[in-house]
Amino acid sequence: MPNHPDHSTARSDAQVAVSGPAALDSLAAALSYRSLDWSVFPIRYGEKRPRVRWKGLQECLPDRNQVGDWFGCWPEDGIAVALGPLSGLLAIDVDGQEAHAELCNRLGTLPVTPAVKSGNPDPHRYHLFFKHPANLETRAKATPWHDQLEFRGHGGYIVLPPSVHKSGQRYAWLPGRSLEDVPLATLPDAIDEALKQEAHRRRPLAAACRLRVSRGVGFRIRLLHGISNDTRTFLSGRYADGPLWNQKLFRAACDLAGCGYDSNHATELLLAGARPWNSEEEQRALATIQSAFSQPRQPARSTALDPPSNRPVTSWEHGRITINEIGPAIQSRPEDGPRCERNSR
Structure with a gap:
């Protein structure tokens, strides 16, 4: 686990800088935020796309x-x-009047x-910033109360002033709600409880990627x-987290399709490997996988274990296979395990 900084010792002069005259200077503002x-990290002008590879910045x-x-x-x-925990921040992204009303109804008052006003002209689009809860695992986006009311934590990022919105307007701290005006508040109990319930319902990634295989449910994984x-x-x-993420996903999907994997089960494996961090990336990944399985494919190449002239198939009748077990499972010869049977291709 990384050593997270003590956010209680952040300098007060940095807080002044990000809301004072230097607020329209991205360099000065970025250095001030870093002092907190x-x-x-930078995002492209008028967009939300990161300029640099940023996922490592969740840990360092x-x-x-x-x-x-x-x-x-x-x-x-x-x-x-x-x-997330490294920056000590959790943000709430309120995206419209319905989301604003839901938040006020749940909490009684804001x-x-x-708080930051989005560059969008809608007055009900804004971001609230809180201390990240110490004993709660968060994720990039959770929407337990409303689809347009996003609780954002570890794995996500959010835009800061004085960034320019695609509308041409700048993000700005709301009057009386800048870092100079008010300290970061502790997450309200109602939101903390909602996130705990969400985490309890959510299966860990390894469990989500686990394939349960049995004749009783009428299918087998090969x-x-x-x-x-x-x-x-x-x-x-x-x-x-590397470059050419979608291209590598497509090649892997084509390889699995060419090797005869069932598309549904292959999709679970591929999504676990791709690790999309938001719904937009997940939909893009699903479209890529669907494209790969939309027509006949050839395996990428044979491994040393498998001569191309007689590629064996392993059928697992019972048990579980997780992502961490894929390597050993593939490297095991079919005759090594009592639950395996040799089939002709």
Whole structure:
């Protein structure tokens, strides 16, 4: 586990800087946020797309020199902060009048905590910032109360002032709700409880990726020898944060399709390897997988274990297979286990 900074010791002069005259200077603002021990990084001007690879910034703060280099190179870029325990932040993204009404109805009144007005002209689109709860595992987005009321934590990021919205307007701290005006509030009990219930209902990633196989439910999983080493690496999740993510997903999906994997079960494995962090990425990944399985494919290449002339098939009749078990399962010869049977291709 990384050593998270003590956010209670953040400098008060940094708080003044991000809401004072320097607030329209992205470099000055970014350095001020960094002085609060926030893990900040640049996003493209007028967009929400990260300029740099940012997922590692959930575990390690960029140093001030790195932040200075980024915004010195791209001075007009916007600023985003990685949410979660490292930055000590959880944000609520209120996206419209219905979401605003739901939040007020649940809490009785809006909490007194720093708040940012989105660049969108709708007055009911804003962000609230809270201290990240110490003993609660959060995720990029949770919507237990309303689809447009997002509780954002670890795995996500949010835009900060003075970034420019696609409308051309700037994100800005609301009057009386800047970091200079009010401290970060503790997460309200009602939201804390909602997130705990959400976490309790949500299966861990490993469980979500586990395939239960039995004749009793009328299906079997066939693990085929012969998938490429690149596909095996993709399924392990090692490519999830790297470049060309979608292309590697497509190649892995084509390989599994060519090896005869059932599309439904292959989709579970591929999504676990891709690790999409939000619904938009998940939909993109599903479309890529569907495209790969939409027509006949050939395996990427054979492994040393499997001569291409006689590629064996392993049928697991019972038990479970998890992502961490894929490698050993594939490397085991079919005759090694009593639950395996040799089939002809």
